[in-house]
Amino acid sequence: MLYEGEGELLGWMDPDEARRWMARKPLELIDKRMPLSEAITRFARDGDYFALGGFGHVRVSMAAIYEMIRQRRRRMAIAAKTAVHDVDVLIASGVVDRVDCAYAFGHELRGLSPAGRRAVEGGRVRVVAEISNAGFQWRFKAAAMGLPWLPTRVMLGTDTLRRSSARVVEDPFTGRPICLIPACYPDFAVIHVHRCDKYGNAQIDGITIEDVELARAAKRLIITTEEIIPGEEIRRHPDRTAIPYFLVDAVCEVRYGCHPGNMPGLYYFDEEHIAEWLRMSRTDEGVEEYLDRYVYSVEGFEEYIQLIGGKEKMEYLRRLEMLQAELRAP
């Protein structure tokens, strides 16, 4: 070995142990539908290391995030692979205290995240390791292939490598240094999809980001879906299945479950709502007020959708997505 990153290695398993875990997943076609509150109670536990599908504020399961906050999960570590609005809310609410970081504390074009930054600069949240985006998704790919690591040519020569959990060896073929990215098997993952059947066979429209790999890497997998479709529709277009049922532990139907994020083809970002969060999250009091209003005082996601503007707001966000309306951004 030429070099060993000093970052904490989270989520790694011996591939034989991983095989035994995966072989225990049931192959029967059973109805896995359940309320989201039940899925979070059963499959998301205090102290877990978890990952969210999508891209931080694109096709991310905000409904599951709010449910984790409502159930007051604590001491969790997040795989922050392009984490944006998701990780910000999870840090601010006290769910997450460790971040395995490719991208976090930022809101892309909108700037930095006040709440996430305050937590890490104040020492309440710890960044346990750094990695690049390609590196993170190759961690899931290694796991999805049942391998202990994948060789890559990123991160070499940098502090990102020094603070990562990757290792560098001499490649026996070229004789040159090559970076080995460790496999990552999160304790659980939540992936929000456009549609799936009651068994968990899921379709995703548009880019899949790293979810095809993540679905195979996660030890427990919750699917939240915009709609449930008959199994017949899945079988009519098997080429459209991004995630097959045997990887899935729970199926939860949550229409608009990505709000205020962008669900490709269905609704665009709610920039007004995200701006409200970014404004309120400048102080701890503001965070509390936001969570009281939108999370703690509502029963579930349907009530939340009413609160943020209901059908009318979602219809505007649909038209925005279809390029039929002007973006209202503060």
Next chain:
Amino acid sequence: MSYNPIELMACVASRLLRDARSVFVGTGLPMVAAVLAQRLHAPDLLIVFEAGGIGPQVPTVPISVGDSRTFHRAVMATSMDYVMSIAQLGFVEYGFLGAAQIDPYGNLNTTVIGPHERPRVRLPGSGGANDVGSLCWRTIILMRHERRRFVESLDFLTTPGYLTGPGARERVGLPADTGPYRVITQLAVLGFDEETKRMKLLSLHPGVSMEEVMENTGFELIIPEEVSTTQPPTEEELRLLRGEIDPAGIVIGRAS
């Protein structure tokens, strides 16, 4: 026609992009520059987004490099694995990067200011930046030219430039013949010296003095005998930028 520094940076960046090449873009200024190039001299410039969008016809400036605009009328909507793998395979020519700090070798920091354990400022981290800086053939860096940003030594080396100098990238195992190509700021265009791989001044923007550049650079710049003046934006470039590419001024209207 008057213009702001962001508009000038967008024009300079777009002119660097040759036709029928591929470019890895983030949202914001790189996106605007790439679309401007497509409209003017590079109709077959292939735009690639890290989250999986390949060859889109971007209708409006995306907010995220993963949002639905990044694969609008694209040739392919795929995965990050696919995009990063083709970059590793050598398919992606240019990559755009930004940073909080840059050093003389074009190494970049987007992770922390201050110590890593207890940073004074926590920045987002690598994101796709390290991958772009590792895997693209040539990277173009867009950033503000300030003394606290152009530093002799970085608080954290997130993304590789030429590391410690000639041959350093190859020695650590990065792909051969890759590295930073240009640095575009609100004051000047800079490149890298062939022999030493240190940053050198190429052109000053109209109205900017050599002293102003030196004052805003925290390390010794290589100053060649001849320093040209950056071509200002043409009327055509400004018309496209303001009228078609970013009419709401989301990116170019943010100029100071």
